[in-house]
Amino acid sequence: MQYNKVGEIMYKILIVEDDELISKKLESFLKSWNYDVYRVVDFYNVMDAFQSFNPDLVLMDITLPYLNGYLWTEKIREESKVPIIFISSATDNMSIVMAISKGADDFVVKPFDLNVLAAKITAILRRSYDFVSNHNILEYQGIRFNLDDNTVSFQSSQIELSKNEAKILRLLMEKKGTIVSRDRLMEYLWKTDFYVDENALSVNVNRLRKKLESIGIVDFIQTKKGLGYKV
Secondary structure (H helix, E strand, C coil): CEECCCCCEECEEEEECCCHHHHHHHHHHHHHCCCEEEECCCCCCHHHHHHHHCCCEEEECCCCCCCCHHHHHHHHHCCECCCEEEEECCCCHHHHHHHHHHCCCEEEECCCCHHHHHHHHHHHHHHHCHHHHCCCEEEECCEEEECCCCEEEECCEEEECCHHHHHHHHHHHHCCCECEEHHHHHHHHCCCCCCCCCHHHHHHHHHHHHHHHCCCCCCCCEEECCCEEEC
16 A cells, blocks of 8 residues: 555555456546556566556456466465455355465456445455554554654553654555565665665664564565565
8 A cells, every 4th residue: 555645545456357447447436436447458468567566455367378266366365364355246155266266365257336346446455454544553453653753662562663664564564464675665764866885774673573562563574585675
């Protein structure tokens, strides 16, 4: 997710649908709901689009060029818990069962009412990112992060984070269960045209880990070699 100019949350939705008419209609409709939308056009490299766009929710068709939606969902599930809604003309129970078994969160049959789809998306985003009801508090696995004063509470202990430590933790918690690339973290931390040593990110992550460990939060931030970090 990201924030617009007035501080409102903008969720990112990836559309994996090879019918261009449907995908463009979905894109236009979802943008009218203030979502940031990206349509996959290269169906040989769906994972490249997924990793670069880093969506908060995926709309996935079953019948696609190269690999079907079941297989792409399996690949996404290898690295992310991002919500996935299948959109398909298949109406048989086996297709629905297969989609759910591969990791889908919901299944919508074509043709569908766009407003019904929007309601389902809203409900799933609310369940998946449960902290959004209070924009100033992020909570996950018993860890409570107050964005107002950059404090982290766990059980009966509390610590205060530096500005960069807080920004790292915020992005990772907002994308919980998903790998956040080093490049995205560096861009988020240092939005500048000047060169920043990559080691600076490692130093900040290590400082954050040590602070979290000081109040009993151990192995919360995981390093995914060659990819980035996740919580």
